[in-house]
Amino acid sequence: MKKIILSLVFVLATGSMMNATSSKEISYQESCFEKANRLTNVIAINTNMDLGYDYVVFSILYDECMGGSNGEFVFPE
Secondary structure: OHHHHHHHHHHHHHHHHHHHHHOOOOOOOOOHHHHHHHHHHHHHHHHOOOHHHHHHHHHHHHHHHHOOOOOOOOOOO
């Protein structure tokens, strides 16, 4: 009887530890460069955009993410 109770306690404790660790969320914040690059690739693929225009789209998306920089493209540091 003692072994059954101890094994039950062990199983319940293990199950609660697994639930505690699986509920943690890993948050990843995408940088403005990554976001603009990802969106530019999506737009370029869906619209068959020419190579010259992807730079323009990228710079617009990057500027919007960074809060605007008077139309000038600035690489991330």
